[in-house]
Amino acid sequence: VTLTVAVDSVDAITGLAAAAQGAGRTVRVYIELDLGMRRVGVPTVDGAVALAREAADTAGITYAGICFYPGQVRGPMADDDPALLALYAQIERVATALDRAGLAPGAVSGGSTPTAWRTHEVPRLTEFRPGTYVYNDRTSVAGGACTPDDCALTVLATVISTTVPGQAVIDAGSKALGREPVRGAHAEGFGSVLGHPDVLVTRMWEEHGVLDFTSHAWKPTVGDRVRIVPNHVCIVTHLFDSVAGVRGSDVEVTWPVAARGRERRVSADSAVER
Amino acid sequence: VTLTVAVDSVDAITGLAAAAQGAGRTVRVYIELDLGMRRVGVPTVDGAVALAREAADTAGITYAGICFYPGQVRGPMADDDPALLALYAQIERVATALDRAGLAPGAVSGGSTPTAWRTHEVPRLTEFRPGTYVYNDRTSVAGGACTPDDCALTVLATVISTTVPGQAVIDAGSKALGREPVRGAHAEGFGSVLGHPDVLVTRMWEEHGVLDFTSHAWKPTVGDRVRIVPNHVCIVTHLFDSVAGVRGSDVEVTWPVAARGRERRVSADSAVER
DSSP states (O other): OOOEEEEOSHHHHHHHHHHHHHTTOOEEEEEEBOSSOOSSSBOSHHHHHHHHHHHHTSTTEEEEEEEOOOTTOOSOOOTTOHHHHHHHHHHHHHHHHHHHTTOOOSEEEEOOTTTGGGGGGSTTOOEEOOSGGGTOOHHHHHTTSSOGGGOOOOEEEEEEEOOSTTEEEESOOHHHHOOOOOOSSSOOSSEEETTEEEEEEEEEOSSOEEEEOTTOSOOOOTTOEEEEEESOHHHHHHHOSEEEEEETTEEEEEEEOTTOSOOSOOOGGGGSOO | OOOEEEEOSHHHHHHHHHHHHHTTOOEEEEEEBOSSOOSSSBOSHHHHHHHHHHHHHSTTEEEEEEEOOOTTOOSOOOTTOHHHHHHHHHHHHHHHHHHHTTOOOSEEEEOOTTTGGGGGGSTTOOEEOOSGGGTOOHHHHHTTSSOGGGOOOOEEEEEEEOOSTTEEEESOOHHHHOOOOOOSSSOOSSEEETTEEEEEEEEEOSSOEEEEOTTOSOOOOTTOEEEEEESOHHHHHHHOSEEEEEETTEEEEEEEOTTOSOOSOOOGGGGSOO
16 A cells, blocks of 8 residues: 655645654655645645655655645536636646756646546646546536436435325435535435436435425335435445445445544554555 | 334334244334424324224234424423424323323333423423434534533544635545534534634535634644534434543543444344344
8 A cells, every 4th residue: 555645734744754754654745736726735836846845855755746636627618618728727837847846746646526537638647536436426417527327326215204295205314315415407405316316305314315206206105215316425435334236136246435434543654655 | 122113104014014023023113203393203193093003903013102203393492382382282182092092102202402301391201312412512502402511522623734814624524524504593614613613614525624714813723633513413423433532632432333334234133123
């Protein structure tokens, strides 16, 4: 396993270097760039060069390149989408400045699900890390990144109550689906029923979800199984301990979700390169 | 372990009875009442009596009483709060009708966090099941059920980036805090910083939360530890594999969260009384 840490401050480099040196190891770092999302990352070219130099000059740290997440670029994109073109220009600018400073980035790491299919256009890119892309979800559909048929992950639920007219309650609520909004077109509900895309999960509590079928011919009954296409699969994956790989109605494989949950304590050893 | 299942339909009783009989066991059931929440539950007195009789007459099923969740009763309540008084009257009506039908409920099971402190007023109540109550959260505070000092559960997070002025990014986002809204007073944000109740988590992604301290004297730096008071502890508990019991800054005990996660398959055996 090779660990690489994204950093955007001297403080992060200093702390990481101390932990690495304490363990007699080195840690690869990427200088994280803010390319317009305003979440994390170094916002200026000069700042990126200065931090890359700091990383390169710090014992215990291996300066490995730059990374970014263009989370502000969403929705259907034209070939000459201004947000995308601006992104490419910024990456080129930072990489060129690093080259000139003798800090040419070995890795240029980016990517997001909405921009994944434009990855080949990104200058100097060596790796990309889209997340949702693996399964897709209602957010990917709303943003034009895929069609409903491209959504591979669903939550299997059972109808448990139909005592309120026009409403079927399923045993999947916010603990199974998350409470993520879906933006853009079809911007309602917390999920939709596979095969009945107009039937939405309109309300949720922790263990209950409400399907509203008021204006729909389908009438579910207690015991019916439904598969819910979630708004945001990243959250859903985090809520389960395993994922079942199904073909038709056969479970062909079960994968444990290894990266979910959070440990109370992480030893210094686990934070450095092995 | 004694398993009791809340049911509101003949279908649920029939399915449960078949599973129980297949395993040579019996299952206790409560008839779930809809007392105004319009989620699940039998909405009428006659319906409750009919379903209780069905349960009592079904092999494999033990009719054990009634249950309800008064989720529609929220916020600060006066002594003679009409919603509470209506609730008490409805419970009395159902219980009396069951008595007359020879189906006196052995258990009357209810409770919610907002109404927990009025539990002694509920007619015939034999058990109550408040959830949030164990820890409390910003929703409990907003509803007048407790004060901020009564919130016992926080999420420990670290400031990882401060590159955007007025904003500190922590390593706790929707995978650590959930995305639950808080209703009523102080209805903003996804959590607040313990000791700085005006500093809120204003935006989130899966692994990032943004603290907005624009109009606050406190200036966090990278590496600072903060404790976030969440909007809804029920979701937060579900997101972690263990809970640390702390006194001051000492971890005195660690409890595994046994009931979180969802199994892909539940055997018939695990669904019946042992």
